[in-house]
Amino acid sequence: MSADDNTNGKKPEEESKALAFEKAKKSTAVVEGKKEAALKPKRKITIGWVLGMIILILIAVSFVLAPAIEAFVGKNSNSNGIVFGTYGKEEIKYAYGNYFYDQVQNYADQYKSSGVDQTQALYQIWKSAYDSTVLFTAINQLASKAGIIAADEVVTRAIIESGAYHKDGKFDVDTYQKASAETKASVDKSIRRSLPYQIVIDDIGTVLSSSAEAAYIADMASQGRTFRYLGLEPQLYPNELAAQYALQNKQLFSMMDLSVISLDTAEKAQSVYDSIKSGATSFEDAAVANSLDSYAAEGGKVGQIYYYGVVSNFKNADEAIALLSAKESDVIGPFEANGAFTLYKINSAATQPDFASEATLASVKAYLATSESAVIDTYLSELAATYSAQAKEAGLDQVALDHNLEIVEVPATPYNAGESSYMSGFSYTDENGLLAAAAAGDVQKQLFQAEPNSLLDPLKVGTSYLLVETGEDAKDEGMESYLSMFYNYYSGSQNQQDFSQALYTSDQFKDDFLTTFLTVVLGQPT
Numbered sequence: 001m002s003a004d005d006n007t008n009g010k011k012p013e014e015e016s017k018a019l020a021f022e023k024a025k026k027s028t029a030v031v032e033g034k035k036e037a038a039l040k041p042k043r044k045i046t047i048g049w050v051l052g053m054i055i056l057i058l059i060a061v062s063f064v065l066a067p068a069i070e071a072f073v074g075k076n077s078n079s080n081g082i083v084f085g086t087y088g089k090e091e092i093k094y095a096y097g098n099y100f101y102d103q104v105q106n107y108a109d110q111y112k113s114s115g116v117d118q119t120q121a122l123y124q125i126w127k128s129a130y131d132s133t134v135l136f137t138a139i140n141q142l143a144s145k146a147g148i149i150a151a152d153e154v155v156t157r158a159i160i161e162s163g164a165y166h167k168d169g170k171f172d173v174d175t176y177q178k179a180s181a182e183t184k185a186s187v188d189k190s191i192r193r194s195l196p197y198q199i200v201i202d203d204i205g206t207v208l209s210s211s212a213e214a215a216y217i218a219d220m221a222s223q224g225r226t227f228r229y230l231g232l233e234p235q236l237y238p239n240e241l242a243a244q245y246a247l248q249n250k251q252l253f254s255m256m257d258l259s260v261i262s263l264d265t266a267e268k269a270q271s272v273y274d275s276i277k278s279g280a281t282s283f284e285d286a287a288v289a290n291s292l293d294s295y296a297a298e299g300g301k302v303g304q305i306y307y308y309g310v311v312s313n314f315k316n317a318d319e320a321i322a323l324l325s326a327k328e329s330d331v332i333g334p335f336e337a338n339g340a341f342t343l344y345k346i347n348s349a350a351t352q353p354d355f356a357s358e359a360t361l362a363s364v365k366a367y368l369a370t371s372e373s374a375v376i377d378t379y380l381s382e383l384a385a386t387y388s389a390q391a392k393e394a395g396l397d398q399v400a401l402d403h404n405l406e407i408v409e410v411p412a413t414p415y416n417a418g419e420s421s422y423m424s425g426f427s428y429t430d431e432n433g434l435l436a437a438a439a440a441g442d443v444q445k446q447l448f449q450a451e452p453n454s455l456l457d458p459l460k461v462g463t464s465y466l467l468v469e470t471g472e473d474a475k476d477e478g479m480e481s482y483l484s485m486f487y488n489y490y491s492g493s494q495n496q497q498d499f500s501q502a503l504y505t506s507d508q509f510k511d512d513f514l515t516t517f518l519t520v521v522l523g524q525p526t
Contacts, residue, residue, distance in 0.1 A: 259299065
């Protein structure tokens with residue numbers, strides 16, 4: 001764990017690595033996207049997201065010296081194209097000049113000047129182009145079955161309106177006539193190819209809903225209830241008890257400054273170690289040249305961490321004790337880690353922190369919340385019961401005043417059990433995030449079925465407890481009016497999303513993207 005929660009200065013995207021050091025964890029439940037606007041679908045951690053992160057880790061580990069984007073997107077060693085899957089009997093193929101090829105070029109152009117790490121961008125470029133091609137293929141098959149074609153007069157009108165030959169915002173005959181035959185053919189091909197697809201998408205997105213449906217959804221979204229709560233979090237654990245635990249477990253909280261090199265085999269790790277010890281190279285240069293984790297670019301520099309934050313990276317935890325006895329500038333290892341073999345450089349030897357400092361005690365409490373949760377939970381559950389009894393007698397405001405706590409006010413929130421994208425929810429209205437984390441399933445039902453202005457029994461969420469008081473039921477006239485006005489727009493967008501999802505999950509779709517990407521595009525064995 002970093003001694004100050006951010007010693008390493010790593011960006012979020014750099015946390016995908018072969019070796020991870022535990023950082024100080026906040027004691028509150030973290031809720032992603034709590035500021036998202038109402039009516040915007042929530043982002044969820046899905047299986048696809050998890051697989052995507054695994055893929056990025058594989059790529060980052062396997063291709064530390066990634067070639068330029070241009071080299072990959074221009075790669076076309078297979079004259080017959082590269083098949084990434086099938087939809088029905090039709091191949092999802094990347095070949096020069098086809099739709100997939102054009103999509104790869106388009107996404108590559110977007111990333112060239114974006115500053116995104118090229119190794120990560122390569123996957124994003126190809127995956128985005130592939131997903132677009134899957135939809136394009138599936139929808140064109142449906143269009144063909146429905147007899148939808150790109151009639152010449154429709155193509156002509158689309159070319160005129162496309163902007164390809166516009167001047168001063170409108171179609172210019174002279175610009176068109178001066179265009180080369182190759183340009184004209186390219187524009188015609190692109191529009192003719194895309195028209196059936198676009199017709200289907202437009203039709204799906206412009207299906208109107210009944211006024212009764214719009215009114216019903218708008219009314220439901222406008223009905224809400226206010227809430228207020230006190231959050232009892234691990235940082236309320238008494239300092240003296242945290243200090244007592246730390247003094248009884250001093251080794252866990254030893255602090256040191258480390259650098260690390262991560263390699264994929266024991267042989268490579270030993271070879272790099274020997275090179276460093278012989279003076280042939282420095283630890284920092286060896287990290288830049290060989291290390292597979294995200295600290296490599298900074299010469300392996302991790303920064304100050306607690307012993308408990310690094311010990312979890314050792315396959316054999318007993319070996320981590322070597323870090324405690326090592327001296328400044330020592331290089332030790334190799335050690336077998338989780339999926340890697342590591343070397344460590346001791347930038348500053350292990351020392352004991354000041355167990356009276358607020359920063360150290362906060363880290364001890366964070367450790368207890370995650371690694372000794374029963375200790376914290378026993379204390380907080382008893383505290384919640386005590387404060388709840390006091391609140392029933394004197395009120396929630398008095399409890400907050402007596403114990404120097406802050407009440408979180410949550411504005412009117414609708415009962416959104418199905419997490420509908422047409423309605424807001426606690427992820428939008430609860431700025432602190434604790435109630436949003438708790439409000440699922442039966443808990444959400446309890447929040448809305450309880451009488452207004454009533455104190456609920458303590459709710460456990462993660463490592464914290466909440467004392468929640470229901471407020472008044474309220475109607476948001478502005479939301480009702482807004483949703484009534486724009487429901488057809490949101491409904492059309494939702495129809496398109498549902499349609500796309502149905503195509504992706506169809507039995508007609510055979511997906512071989514990952515294997516093909518790794519073995520053919522990047523030329524690596526799986």
